Amino acid sequence: MKLAYWPGCVSRGFTTELHGSMALVAEELGIELQTLDRANCCGAGVIAEHNQELADTLNARTFALAQETGLAMMNICSTCQGAMSECQERLDANAAYRKHINEALSGEGLEYVAGKDGFTNKNFLWLLVEDIGIETLRSKVKRPLEGLRVGPFYGCYVLRPKPRLGYDEHPERDLYLEQVIDAVGGQVVDYDGARKCCGFPVITMNRETSLTQAGTHVGDAIDSGADCLVTPCPLCHLNLDLQQPEAAKVVGRDLGLAVLHLPQLIGLALGLEPKQLGMQKHIASTERVVERLTGANV
Amino acid sequence: MDQIMRLRRLAGNDHEIDDQNNGHRHEQAFVKIIESKGTLDESLLLQESFAPGVKGKLVPRPSAIKGLLESIPTAVRGIRTGKMRSLSKLIPGVHPKLPGDSQENVKKIYERAEESRVQFNLYISGTDEEMSEAGVATEQAPAEATDSTEQEATT
Numbered sequence: 001m002k003l004a005y006w007p008g009c010v011s012r013g014f015t016t017e018l019h020g021s022m023a024l025v026a027e028e029l030g031i032e033l034q035t036l037d038r039a040n041c042c043g044a045g046v047i048a049e050h051n052q053e054l055a056d057t058l059n060a061r062t063f064a065l066a067q068e069t070g071l072a073m074m075n076i077c078s079t080c081q082g083a084m085s086e087c088q089e090r091l092d093a094n095a096a097y098r099k100h101i102n103e104a105l106s107g108e109g110l111e112y113v114a115g116k117d118g119f120t121n122k123n124f125l126w127l128l129v130e131d132i133g134i135e136t137l138r139s140k141v142k143r144p145l146e147g148l149r150v151g152p153f154y155g156c157y158v159l160r161p162k163p164r165l166g167y168d169e170h171p172e173r174d175l176y177l178e179q180v181i182d183a184v185g186g187q188v189v190d191y192d193g194a195r196k197c198c199g200f201p202v203i204t205m206n207r208e209t210s211l212t213q214a215g216t217h218v219g220d221a222i223d224s225g226a227d228c229l230v231t232p233c234p235l236c237h238l239n240l241d242l243q244q245p246e247a248a249k250v251v252g253r254d255l256g257l258a259v260l261h262l263p264q265l266i267g268l269a270l271g272l273e274p275k276q277l278g279m280q281k282h283i284a285s286t287e288r289v290v291e292r293l294t295g296a297n298v
Numbered sequence: 299m300d301q302i303m304r305l306r307r308l309a310g311n312d313h314e315i316d317d318q319n320n321g322h323r324h325e326q327a328f329v330k331i332i333e334s335k336g337t338l339d340e341s342l343l344l345q346e347s348f349a350p351g352v353k354g355k356l357v358p359r360p361s362a363i364k365g366l367l368e369s370i371p372t373a374v375r376g377i378r379t380g381k382m383r384s385l386s387k388l389i390p391g392v393h394p395k396l397p398g399d400s401q402e403n404v405k406k407i408y409e410r411a412e413e414s415r416v417q418f419n420l421y422i423s424g425t426d427e428e429m430s431e432a433g434v435a436t437e438q439a440p441a442e443a444t445d446s447t448e449q450e451a452t453t
Contacts, residue, residue, distance in 0.1 A: 009338035014381055038400040040336045046328040049306050049321075052418065054411035058332070061407065090418055097416070104410045108403045204347040205321045207368065242372060242381065281380045 001131070004066035005033035006121075008077035009041050010234040014242065017278025018234050021263040022076050022124065024277065028270040029132060029140065033074075036065050042083040044235075045157075045201075052090070056097075057104045059087035063121065064110035072131075073121040076263065078233035081123040082157025082165070088121065089164050123158055125232040125262055126166075129176045137183045142271035144185030148292045150265065151189040151226035152177035153217070153240065155233030156197050177230065180262070184269035191224035193217025200239040208250055214239040215251030218259075228258040228289050230265045237261060244284045258286040268293065304417070323347055333408045336401050339386075339393030344369060346390075 011019040026033050039062040041047075048055035062084070066073040075081055091098050092114045102111050113119075122130070128137060158165065159174055167173055174195065178188045199213030218240055221229055231237055239247075241259040248255040264277045268289075279286040309315040310322040327346030331339050348365035376382030386392045395401040 010340070013338060013340045013387065014376065016381075038396060038398065040396060040400070040404050041332045041338050043332070044328070044338075046325050047332060050311065050325050050329045051307075051411055051415055053414055053416040054329075054408060057407045057411050058404070061403075093418075097418075100414075100416065104407050107406060108399075202321075204324045204344070204365070207365070242376060245375065246368075246372060283375050283379060283381070 002032040003074045004069045004071040005035045006075045008080045015234040017281045018261040021267050021277040025263040025267045039065050042080045044079050045083045056087045057101050059084050060101045060112040064112045067116050074127050076124045078155035078157040079235050085164050125176050134183045141269045146185050148186045149189045149227045150181045150186040151191050151221040151229045152194050153229045153231040155236040189224050189226040192220040198236040198239040200235045211247040211250040215247035218255045218257050230260045232262045241283050258284050258289050335393050336396035336404050342390035
């Protein structure tokens with residue numbers, strides 16, 4: 001399988017372990033990634049807030065670059081998925097508007113064509129379940145994550161709003177993390193925060209509210225017996241992991257729960273080592289996860 | 299959500315309402331960074347969200363200085379583990395631009411879109427192809443409305 005790959009900004013910024021682990025996991029899964037290195041930021045909803053047309057044009061440019069490759073597109077960031085889906089919805093809704101946007105791309109020789117060759121842009125989580133398949137994933141597991149209790153954390157942008165995110169066609173998208181955790185041999189931990197907001201979008205505006213959200217969700221997962229969380233969103237990771245010591249102060253309790261990127265969880269199950277997957281770069285210690293795997297005597 | 303965003307656009311861009319909690323400075327910083335770099339310079343975003351113009355134009359407010367100082371322990375942890383251990387992550391503005399002429403093309407997109415500022419004010423359902431099949435005219439100028447995609451142009 002060959003894909004046009006948009007890693008996003010954060011996976012090459014403050015969470016390079018995500019970009020690195022995705023590259024390793026892709027190889028294990030037989031995916032060839034063609035990185036869209038000329039593509040620009042999706043705007044993360046912030047540029048759309050400033051100027052909708054600007055956000056739509058920037059994302060149309062990325063879609064057009066992907067369409068130039070003739071490949072389906074994959075991203076590894078829930079926030080990119082949400083922001084891009086929002087723009088794609090507007091672009092696909094009106095041919096006159098699309099023409100207007102494409103005029104801005106013509107100088108670069110680019111054009112976004114709605115539905116060209118069945119063009120799709122999917123987050124790795126969606127691609128893993130819908131295109132690779134849970135049973136294929138299960139068959140590739142070399143190190144079942146037995147005994148590892150994993151709390152799913154989706155991130156808002158792959159959950160809401162459902163009509164925009166393809167839930168009509170794929171109604172179980174908000175259950176995929178549980179399916180993946182089960183497929184790699186882990187134990188799903190049910191807790192309150194799995195589908196709530198991590199608080200990241202307001203971290204620079206209302207720090208206390210943001211960190212209360214992050215700290216509450218991490219605390220709920222700990223209280224439910226989780227050894228770690230797993231998320232397909234690097235921005236959620238930043239609030240839940242990078243900010244975790246600050247969140248602990250705000251919610252007034254000890255935390256210390258590892259927050260894995262989705263490719264890291266998959267990578268562990270595919271036999272890759274924690275260090276290869278950059279787990280030592282996390283703020284919240286991942287030692288408990290490693291101990292569980294060692295305890296499973298693999 | 300789209301309607302909330304529309305109100306925020308009105309508050310920030312048209313009425314220049316800028317208080318500590320409305321995110322206007324964050325938005326302004328984000329937009330400027332992508333125009334000049336193409337992808338996100340996170341350390342510059344952090345600095346500019348709290349204290350716009352720290353490098354020259356404006357005097358940061360005390361609350362902004364407090365925000366920046368509160369971020370220092372997080373940055374130190376990031377450096378220690380390796381998350382933020384490179385010049386481009388530590389020093390605002392060092393982040394690379396897009397390769398080749400891509401950055402210039404992004405700038406041109408900005409120039410056009412900031413002039414034009416077409417925005418939808420609608421609840422979208424379906425695609426124009428579906429509407430065409432239903433006999434609804436869709437080949438209209440962006441500023442005109444269709445049955446399912448009412449739009450308006452603002453400047």
